[in-house]
Amino acid sequence: MKTLVAALSAFVLSGILLWAEGPDLLENAKSDPGSLKEHKTVVTPPGADGAIRVEYNADAGYPGVQIPAPPEGWDLSGFTGVEAEITNDGTTAKSFALRVDNKGGSNASNTEAVKVGPGETKKVRVRFGYSYGGNPAYQLDPSAVMALLFFVSKPADGGAFVIKSVAPFKEEGNPAPAAAAAKPAAAAGGEGTASPSIGGELLDLAKGTAGFKFFHSSGVMEGDKLKVTFSTGTDYPNVQFPIPAGGWNLSAFGGVEVTATNTSGAPITAVLRVDNPGDWKQSPWNSQSVKIAPGATQVLQAVFGKNNGQPGYPLDAKKISAIQVYVVKPKEEITLLLSNLKGYGSPAAVAGKSTLTTPADRDTPVTPPDWLGKRPPVAGDWTLTFEDDFNGSTLDSSKWEASNSHFSKFFYYQKEKARVENGVLKLGAEKKAVEGREYISGQVTGFGKWAQSYGYFEVRVKLPTTRGFWPAFWLMPDRDVNGPTDQQSIWNRNSTKWGGMEFDILEHLSEWGPGRHNIAVHWDGYGDQHQAWGDANIYYGPTPDGWHVFGMLWEPGKLTWYIDGKKTAEWENPRVGSVPGHLLLSLQLGGWATKDIDLSKIDETFDIDYVKVWQRKDLAEAASKVDLSIPAKK
Numbered sequence: 092m093k094t095l096v097a098a099l100s101a102f103v104l105s106g107i108l109l110w111a112e113g114p115d116l117l118e119n120a121k122s123d124p125g126s127l128k129e130h131k132t133v134v135t136p137p138g139a140d141g142a143i144r145v146e147y148n149a150d151a152g153y154p155g156v157q158i159p160a161p162p163e164g165w166d167l168s169g170f171t172g173v174e175a176e177i178t179n180d181g182t183t184a185k186s187f188a189l190r191v192d193n194k195g196g197s198n199a200s201n202t203e204a205v206k207v208g209p210g211e212t213k214k215v216r217v218r219f220g221y222s223y224g225g226n227p228a229y230q231l232d233p234s235a236v237m238a239l240l241f242f243v244s245k246p247a248d249g250g251a252f253v254i255k256s257v258a259p260f261k262e263e264g265n266p267a268p269a270a271a272a273a274k275p276a277a278a279a280g281g282e283g284t285a286s287p288s289i290g291g292e293l294l295d296l297a298k299g300t301a302g303f304k305f306f307h308s309s310g311v312m313e314g315d316k317l318k319v320t321f322s323t324g325t326d327y328p329n330v331q332f333p334i335p336a337g338g339w340n341l342s343a344f345g346g347v348e349v350t351a352t353n354t355s356g357a358p359i360t361a362v363l364r365v366d367n368p369g370d371w372k373q374s375p376w377n378s379q380s381v382k383i384a385p386g387a388t389q390v391l392q393a394v395f396g397k398n399n400g401q402p403g404y405p406l407d408a409k410k411i412s413a414i415q416v417y418v419v420k421p422k423e424e425i426t427l428l429l430s431n432l433k434g435y436g437s438p439a440a441v442a443g444k445s446t447l448t449t450p451a452d453r454d455t456p457v458t459p460p461d462w463l464g465k466r467p468p469v470a471g472d473w474t475l476t477f478e479d480d481f482n483g484s485t486l487d488s489s490k491w492e493a494s495n496s497h498f499s500k501f502f503y504y505q506k507e508k509a510r511v512e513n514g515v516l517k518l519g520a521e522k523k524a525v526e527g528r529e530y531i532s533g534q535v536t537g538f539g540k541w542a543q544s545y546g547y548f549e550v551r552v553k554l555p556t557t558r559g560f561w562p563a564f565w566l567m568p569d570r571d572v573n574g575p576t577d578q579q580s581i582w583n584r585n586s587t588k589w590g591g592m593e594f595d596i597l598e599h600l601s602e603w604g605p606g607r608h609n610i611a612v613h614w615d616g617y618g619d620q621h622q623a624w625g626d627a628n629i630y631y632g633p634t635p636d637g638w639h640v641f642g643m644l645w646e647p648g649k650l651t652w653y654i655d656g657k658k659t660a661e662w663e664n665p666r667v668g669s670v671p672g673h674l675l676l677s678l679q680l681g682g683w684a685t686k687d688i689d690l691s692k693i694d695e696t697f698d699i700d701y702v703k704v705w706q707r708k709d710l711a712e713a714a715s716k717v718d719l720s721i722p723a724k725k
Contacts, residue, residue: 114165114166114167114259116158116160116165116173116239116257116258116259117137117141117143117158117257118161119158119159119160119161120136120137120143120158121136121137121141124136124137126158126159127143127156127157127158128156128157128159129156130153130154130155130156130157130242131147131148131150131152131154131155132145132146132147132154132155132156133145133146133147134146134156140255141255141256142253142254142255142256143156143158143253143254144180144251144252144253144254145241145251145252145253145254146249146250146251147243147246147249147250147251147252148246148249149246149247149248149249150245150246151245152245152299153188153242153243153244153245153297153299154242154243154246155188155240155241155242155243156240156241156242156254157238157239157240157241158238158239158240158241158257159237159238160236160237160238160239164194164234164235164236164237165236165237165259166233166234166235166236167219167233167234167236167259168233168234169233169261170219170233170259170260170261171218171219171260171261172191172201172216172217172218172219172221172259172260173189173191173216173217173236173239173257173258173259173260174214174215174216174217174257174258174259174260175189175214175215175216175239175241175254175255175256175257175258176212176213176214176254176255176256177189177205177207177212177213177214177215177241177252177253177254177255178207178210178211178212178252178253178255179207179208179209179210179211179212179250179252180210180250180251180252180253181209181246181248181249181250181251181252182209182248182250183209183247183248183250184206184207184208184209185206185207185243185244185246185250185252186204186205186206186207186243186244187204187205187206187207187215187241187242187243187244187252188202188203188204188205188215188240188241188242188243188244188297189202189203189204189215189217189239189240189241190202190217190239190240190241190242190297191217191219191231191236191238191239192236192237192238192239192240193231193232193235193236193237194235194237195336196238196301197295197298197299197301197302199229199231199336200222200229200231200240201217201218201219201220201221201222201229201231202217202222202295202297203215203216203217203218203221203222204244204297206461207252212255216260218456219231219233221455222295229285229335229336230285230335230336230337239257241254242297244297282338282340282409282410285335285337285338285339285340286339286340286341286342286343287339287341287433287434288455288657290433290657290658291344291433291434291435291447291658292432292433293332293339293347293414293432293433293434294332294333294432294433295333296312296315298333299312300312300317301333302332302333302334303317303330303331303332303333304330304331305319305329305330305331306325306328306329306330306331307321307322307324307325307328307329308320308321308322308328308329308330310330313428315430316352316428316429316430317330317428317429317430318426318427318428318429319416319426319427319428319429320424320425320426321417321418321421321424321425321426321427322421322424323421323422323423323424326419326420327362327417327418327419327420328417328418328421329415329416329417329418330415330416330417330429331413331414331415332414332415332416332432334411334412334413334414338368338410338411338412339411339414339434340408340409340410340411341395341408341409341411341434342408342409343434343447343448343449344395344408344434344435344436344447345394345395345435345436346365346377346392346393346394346395346434346435346436347363347365347392347393347411347414347432347433347434347435348363348390348391348392348393348431348432348433348434348435349363349390349391349416349429349430349431349432349433350388350389350390350391350429350430350431351381351383351388351389351390351391351416351427351428351429352383352386352387352388352427352428353383353384353385353386353387353388353425353426353427354386354426354427354428355385355423355424355425355426355427356385357385357421357422357423357425358382358383358384358385359382359383359418359419359421359425359427360380360381360382360383360418360419361380361381361383361389361391361416361417361418361419361427362378362379362380362381362391362416362417362418362419363378363379363391363392363393363414363415363416364376364377364378364393364413364414364415364416364417365377365378365393365395365406365411365413365414366411366412366413366414366415367404367406367407367410367411367412368410368412374404375404375406376404376406376413377393377394377395377396377397377398377403377404377406378393378398378399378403379391379392379393379394379397379398379399379400380399380419383427390431391416392435394436395408414432416429436661447658447659447660447661448628448629448630448631448659448660449630450628450630451630452606452630452631452632453605453606453607453630453631453632454606454632455632456632456633456634456635457631457632457633457634457655457657458634458635459634459640459655459656460655460656462656463640463655463656464549464551464640464701464703466705467547467549467642467644467705467707468547468642468644468653468656468657468658469547469644471707471708471709472707472708472709473547473705473706473707474705474706474707474708474711475703475704475705476543476546476704476705476706477490477541477543477674477702477703477704478701478702478703478704479491479701479702479703480514480700480701481511481514481515481516481699481700481701482514483511484511484512485511486509486510486511486516486535489540490537490540490541491535491536491537491540491674492535492536492537492538492539492540493506493509493533493534493535494506494509494533494534494535494536494677496534497526497528498534498679499528499679499681499682500527500528501528501529501530501680501681501682501686502520502528502529502530502531502532502679502680502681503525503526503528503530503531503532504531504532504533504534504677505525505531505532505533506533507531508520508521508531508532508533508678509533509534509535510533514700515698515699515700516535516676516698516699517533517696517697517698517699518532518533518534518535518562518676518677518678518696518697518699519532519533519678519694519695519696519697520532520533520557520560520678520680520688520693521693522688522690522693530680530681530688532677532678532679532680533677533678533697534675534676534677534678535675535676535677536673536674536675537673537674537675538567538569538572538585538673538675539569539572539573539576539673540572540673541572541673541674542568542569542572542671542672542673543671543672543704543706543714544645544669544670544671544672544710544713544714544717545645545646545647545669545706545707545710545711545713545714546644546645546704546705546706546707546710546714547642547643547644547645547704547705547706547707548566548594548596548642548643548645548674548704549640549641549642549643549653549702549703549704549705550564550596550597550640550641550642550676550699550701550702550703551638551639551640551699551700551701552564552597552638552639552640552641552697552698552699552700553637553638553639553697553698553700554599554601554605554639554697555601555678555692555695555696555697556601556604556605556692556695557601557688557689557692557693557695558601558602558685558687558688558689558692559601559602559680559681559684559685559686559687559688559689560600560601560678560679560680560684560688560695560697561598561599561600561601561678561679561680561681561682561683561684562597562598562599562601562677562678562679562697563595563597563598563599563675563676563677563678563679564596564597564641564674564675564676564699564702565593565594565595565596565597565598565675565677566592566593566594566596566672566673566674566675567585567587567593567672567673567675568584568585568586568587568591568592568593568668568670568671568672568673569584569585569670569671569672569673570583570584570591570670570671570719570721571584571719572671572673583721586616586721587613587614587615587616587617587668588614588615588616588620589670589720589721589722590668590669590670590717590718590719591614591668591670592612592613592614592666592667592668592670592672593611593612593613593614594612594643594645594650594668594672595609595610595611595612595613595625596610596641596642596643596652597610597641598610598611600683600684600685601684602684602685605633606630606631606632606633607627607628607629607630607631608627608629608631608641608654609625609626609627609629610625610626610629610643610652610659610660611623611624611625611626612624612625612650612662612667612668614666614668622666624662624664626660629652629654629659629660630659631654631655631657631659634655638700639654639655640653640654640655640656641653641654642654645667645668645672645710646667646710647667647669647710647713648663648664648665648667649661649662649663649664649667650662650663650667669714669717669718670717670719671714671717671719674702674704676697676699676702678696678697
C-alpha cells in the first residue's frame with residue numbers, strides 16, 4: 092500500500108467510482124509515532140508503506156491501538172464516515188473493529204466490526220451516526236473527530252493485524268445523520284436523538300462498564316453479562332445503564348426488558364425503572380418489580396405507561412432519559428447478573444399488533460450475523476429437521492414437487508418454470524397462454540412429502556425486481572402426509588379450519604421496491620368465515636450481496652418473524668394454528684401484485700439458496716399432543 096499523503100475516500104454510486112479529498116488520518120502517527128496509544132498490544136508505527144502493525148496476546152478484553160487526532164481534532168464535515176483496510180496476520184479468524192470518537196471516548200463514538208480470516212484483507216467502514224451492522228446509534232459530530240481506535244474482540248489466541256490504510260469516505264445522496272446532532276438532549280425535554288436497531292439492543296458490550304453509574308453498588312463485565320454487587324446501608328442500591336447524549340428514542344417499542352440472575356443466597360425484589368426527564372416529584376417513570384429466588388433467572392419488563400401491570404405515568408417513549416435496575420432494601424450483599432437490556436414489543440403490541448420496523452429501516456445497511464443459517468435466532472435445544480440446499484441439477488423429489496396447476500384466471504403454475512441451477516432453486520415466469528391464462532410461473536410444494544407442527548422455518552432468497560412479480564415462502568396445513576389422496580381427503584388435510592392455518596413467512600410485491608414485505612396468517616377457510624391477521628409494512632435494510640434470510644418461529648399461541656436474524660414482528664393469539672404445515676415456494680403473478688407486468692424483465696427469477704427447518708425439544712413435545720381430528724358433521 093502506498094503511504095497516504097492526502098487521504099482519499101472512494102465510493103461507488105450506480106457503478107461509478109468517485110473520489111473525495113480529505114485529511115490524512117495517519118499524519119499524526121507518521122510524524123509522531125509516540126502519539127500511538129497501545130492497549131495490551133505491541134505496536135509498530137507506520138513505515139515506508141504507511142501501515143501500522145499491532146501484535147496482541149490471548150485476552151478476554153479488547154486489545155488494540157488508539158490513533159489520536161491533532162489537538163484541534165479532525166474536521167470530517169461533508170464526509171459520510173471513515174474506512175480502514177485491515178489484514179489479519181494471525182492464524183485464526185478474528186473480529187476486528189474500528190471505533191471513531193468525539194470528545195468523550197466510548198460514550199461518544201460509533202463502531203463497526205468485520206470478521207477477517209487468517210491472511211485475509213478486508214475493509215471496515217464506520218458511517219457517522221451508526222454502529223454494529225449499520226444500526227442507528229450515537230449521533231457523532233463529524234466536525235470534531237478526536238481519535239480512532241482499532242481493536243480485536245476477545246482473542247482466544249495471540250496474533251497480529253495490520254492497518255493498511257485509513258481514510259474518510261463520502262457517499263453521495265447519503266449525508267451523515269450526525270449533521271442533525273444539535274437536537275436538544277432528552278434531559279431538556281426534546282425527542283431522543285438515538286434509536287436502537289429493530290432488535291432493540293440497548294447495550295454496547297464492547298464498551299465494558301463505560302457509561303454505567305453505580306449507586307451503593309459496583310459492577311464488572313463477565314462475558315456478555317454485567318455482574319453487579321448491591322450493597323446494604325441504603326433502601327434502593329442501583330445501577331444506571333448508559334444513555335446516549337441525546338437520550339433514547341424508543342417509540343418503536345412497547346417497553347424495556349432486562350434479564351436478571353440472582354447469584355446470591357437470599358431471595359430479593361429487583362426493579363427495572365425507565366425514566367422521562369422531569370421533576371422527580373411527579374414520578375416521571377414506569378417500573379416493574381419481580382421477586383427472584385436464589386439461583387433463579389427472571390426477565391423484568393417495564394411496559395411504557397404502566398407500573399407493575401397497572402396504569403401508570405404516561406411515559407413518552409421518544410424521551411427516555413434513564414434506565415436503571417435496583418434492589419429493594421437488601422438485608423445482605425446481593426449480586427445480580429444482568430444481560431439482554433433491550434426495547435421489546437412495540438407500541439401496538441400492547442394493543443395486539445406487534446411489528447417492530449419503520450420505513451427508515453429500508454435505508455439502514457445490514458451485515459448478516461455469522462450464525463445465520465446455522466441455528467435459529469433464539470436459544471433452545473434445537474434439532475435440524477428439514478434442509479434443502481438445492482445442490483445438484485434437479486429438484487429433490489423426496490422433498491418437493493414442481494406444480495402443474497392453476498392459481499388464478501391470470502396465470503398457471505407449470506413445472507418447466509422451476510429449475511435447480513448452480514445450487515439455487517429458480518422460479519421463473521413467462522408470457523405463455525395455457526388453458527386461457529396469459530402467463531405461467533413456477534411453484535414447488537412439499538404437500539404429501541413432509542410437514543411439522545411448531546418450530547423455526549427459514550429461507551434464504553434473492554428477490555426479483557420485475558413489476559408484477561409476487562414471490563412467497565409459506566406454509567399450508569397437512570394433517571397426514573401419508574393420508575388418502577382422494578379430493579375430499581386432500582381438502583380436509585389442507586384445510587385452514589379445525590386448527591389449521593396458512594402462514595405467510597414472506598410475501599413481496601416487486602413494485603414495492605427493495606426492503607418491504609408482507610407477513611400474514613389466514614384461518615377458517617377462504618369463504619364467508621375467513622379470518623386473517625397480517626402487516627404489509629415490514630421493512631428491512633440492504634445486505635452486501637443482496638441475499639436475505641426470512642424466518643418464522645412458530646410456538647403454541649405465538650408467532651415471531653425474523654429478517655436477517657433480527658426480530659421484525661410477533662403475534663400472540665390463542666388461534667395460532669397447531670396442525671402441521673407443509674412448505675411452499677411460489678412466484679405468483681398479477682392480482683395483488685398488479686397485472687401490469689414488466690415484460691422487459693420477465694426473464695428475472697425468484698432465487699432460493701436454501702430452506703431449513705428446526706424443531707425445539709419442548710415444541711416437539713407440544714406437537715405430539717396436537718389434536719388432528721376433524722369434527723363430525725352435525
